[in-house]
Amino acid sequence: RAFKGVTSSTTGGNIMGVDLKGLFSIHGLFKIFELVLVVITFLLARIGYAGNPPLFGITVDETWLGQLTVGGWLIITPVIIVGIVLDEPMSWKLDSLFSIVGAFLYISSGSCAIDTHTSLDLANNPARDSGLALGSFCIITGRNIGDELLEGEIIFFSRHCDADGCCLPHDKIWQEVKVIRE
Numbered sequence: 001r002a003f004k005g006v007t008s009s010t011t012g013g014n015i016m017g018v019d020l021k022g023l024f025s026i027h028g029l030f031k032i033f034e035l036v037l038v039v040i041t042f043l044l045a046r047i048g049y050a051g052n053p054p055l056f057g058i059t060v061d062e063t064w065l066g067q068l069t070v071g072g073w074l075i076i077t078p079v080i081i082v083g084i085v086l087d088e089p090m091s092w093k094l095d096s097l098f099s100i101v102g103a104f105l106y107i108s109s110g111s112c113a114i115d116t117h118t119s120l121d122l123a124n125n126p127a128r129d130s131g132l133a134l135g136s137f138c139i140i141t142g143r144n145i146g147d148e149l150l151e152g153e154i155i156f157f158s159r160h161c162d163a164d165g166c167c168l169p170h171d172k173i174w175q176e177v178k179v180i181r182e
Helices: 020-024 026-046 060-085 092-119 126-160 170-181
Strands: 006-008 016-018
Touching: 020 026, 020 060, 026 060, 026 126, 060 092, 060 126, 092 126
Parallel strands: none
Antiparallel strands: 006 016
16 A cells, blocks of 8 residues: 555554645645634633633533533544544544534533523623633534534535436445445
8 A cells, every 4th residue: 555645664564654635635624623723712711711711601510511522622633633644534434423422512512601601690700701702612613513524424425426416325335435445
């Protein structure tokens, strides 16, 4: 198998390829933008806006939901990007599953933060702006992850459907995928 990019081997066994071109594909650019949003959301959750740390919610469940969502995707997104760079991206099914889960978690966390900071009497409190900024960025990040799922589905079906909207039968698609992978 030919590898793109830089290859190296010190043991003579496994050769690992680095494919920076994968980052400039549609999928790679979506993941880079997702990472930027995830980092901004993490910084807003950790540091806050104008030095005022926000809350995801007033209950323990809301707090855990927000913290695990932001912290988890700060680990998951770079791992997916490393897979793209190493020319071993995850399967589209698993990527779609992660996108669905991530979109729901981020939108839920953002909704909790916005609900908390609009329902409390924080009209003149600077922490209100911080919480609303966090909630907004959570929802924007969730929307971006959801858009990425939609992008993946459009690309998948555009490769397997003709201009009249007639798609290959499901078993024919999997035969094509099997041939491409071999």
